Amino acid sequence: MSTLLLLFDFIGTFVFALSGGTLAVRYRLDLFGVLVLACAAAVSGGIVRDVVIGALPPASLADWRYLGVAMLAGLLTFHRHEAIERLRNPVQVFDAAGLALFAVLGTDKALAHGASPFAATLLGMLSGIGGGIARDVLVARIPVVLQADLYAVAALAGAGVVAVAHALQLPQVPAMAVGAALCFGLRYMAIRRGWHLPVARPPENRDDA
Structure with a gap:
């Protein structure tokens, strides 16, 4: 099981790094900028989570493979961004996949x-959204979250x-699969169907003169 979870962790790292690298290319950053954005998107959420739970040093800094996978995704995006861009809404789809994997893996850890x-x-949740926040802040964009x-x-x-499956002592691997599917499905439908939360409307400007 530990090998399977590690594999999914690497997959999540890779797809989040793809989202960061793709956004960096769209903002016309150089190779170093693409790699920085790919790594930030891939590991920021996990680092914050590990620091909070006391799992030090954070996994992505203790194991070189995490940053290696992130940089590989960044290089792939830099040299093959046109192929990646041909996918429908690549940044959002990759981000949704990374969000789902990191949310369930972060909860399990x-x-x-x-x-x-x-x-x-x-x-x-923090594991899932942290990388996206770091990625968006680095390009001065309002974070998607x-x-x-x-x-x-x-x-x-x-x-x-x-978490509920754990509290009920249900098998964790099926629960993680269901949780990841639910997270990805909600995010994907929000992208495709425009689902969103209510937005606060500022008061209309009134001319008191």
């Missing part, structure tokens, strides 16, 4: 380190499935 189901759900579409909510739903 938090539970393994003794976090309560509630805390583990929040840390799973702060906008109207289902992003953090999708991560919270996927993480919650894993």
